[in-house]
Amino acid sequence: MDNSANQILQLILQKYHMNLLAYDEDYLMKTIHKRMAFLQYKSFDEYLLEITYNQGEVHTLSDALNINYSQFFREQQGFFALEQVVMPSLFSQNKNNREIRIWSVGCSTGQEAYSVAILLHHYSVLTGKKFRYRIFASDISISSLEYAKRGIYNEHEVESIRYEFIKKYFVKIENTYHILQEIKDHITFLEYDLLDTKTRIPTESIYGEFDIVLCNNILYYYRDEFQKIIINKLVKSLSPIGFLITTKSEKMIVSKNVELKNINVESSVFRK
Ligand SMILES: C[S@@+](CC[C@H](N)C(=O)[O-])C[C@H]1O[C@@H](n2cnc3c(N)ncnc32)[C@H](O)[C@@H]1O
Structure with a gap:
């Protein structure tokens, strides 16, 4: 896994006891990039700081990962x-x-x-x-x-x-x-x-x-x-x-x- 993404996930696991390590790596990276773009962060370090001090962002990331879209007779x-x-x-x-x-x-x-x-x-x-x-x-x-x-x-x-x-x-x-x-x-x-x-x-x-x-x-x-x-x-x-x-x-x-x-x-x- 990309080192910066790994750092983010380890921090979330250790500080907030939430395990996001099971998610597919590409999917995880795409979701983290979307959150960074939304917050107008250009580097992972900035996002890492956000995660360190803002538990709300951890929940937002977790919610963004857990997509719940559904539809009747979907497939x-x-x-x-x-x-x-x-x-x-x-x-x-x-x-x-x-x-x-x-x-x-x-x-x-x-x-x-x-x-x-x-x-x-x-x-x-x-x-x-x-x-x-x-x-x-x-x-x-x-x-x-x-x-x-x-x-x-x-x-x-x-x-x-x-x-x-x-x-x-x-x-x-x-x-x-x-x-x-x-x-x-x-x-x-x-x-x-x-x-x-x-x-x-x-x-x-x-x-x-x-x-x-x-x-x-x-x-x-x-x-x-x-x-x-x-x-x-x-x-x-x-x-x-x-x-x-x-x-x-x-x-x-x-x-x-x-x-x-x-x-x-x-x-x-x-x-x-
Ligand atoms: C994209 S929705 C799909 C819903 C429905 N199966 C469909 O095809 O329309 C994915 C659902 O899987 C649930 N899910 C993801 N990981 C799960 C897990 N480890 N255990 C139970 N449910 C999970 C999510 O909470 C979400 O509601």
Whole structure:
């Protein structure tokens, strides 16, 4: 790692006990440069001084690193595969009608978990099949989880949702869209750090064994060894018939770390 960046990170670790060393180096440097430009600093030494005397800047940097942008049905190919391949496969193999278990890791403000819940509900209506499912949606950010739990979104946030789904699964109150309680009831939001090495899964989910694990827009922020920790954890949490879904841009990160089968060449959906 660049020596000056390393100095900044070591200072943050020692003085403020915050560990930012897991982030991908290029991403870290870009974010530090953005902060320096914003503060009109030209040298790392100036930024180092800012960090030394201003704890607020440490939090601002940490927030800038922890991007929480999300969107309903964000990675279209993933949701398409979920609808066309993953769900039919899971339901045909689930002979005893046990509860389908899903983990949305790094769920941010909830859109990913609600999108999956809507698709499952829709699938149940279309096929006439009744099934039980539970979505565990976890994130490290408490403020994002609070937002997610409310399940209230503005007009701009629901733009990526099919009109049919907006009509069926949201109640419009003035300019806001409230997700139906019936959908919310299937989701448990939990605080959980994917880099926590003491636990394999969020303890509230009790035993893991997830049939679908969604890990979208998280891996590329981390350095190789931390990507590995996360991926190993996710693979271990899969049920024998489970699927791991990631984004196209994170597909290679999964492929190079574990031996999982792609459901087809183009997709970034894996199975054991
Ligand atoms: C860019 S958002 C992606 C949200 C959603 N998965 C999506 O694709 O729209 C990344 C989320 O991952 C969370 N995150 C990052 N590192 C994490 C970690 N170590 N443990 C748990 N969540 C983490 C962040 O707090 C943020 O909410």
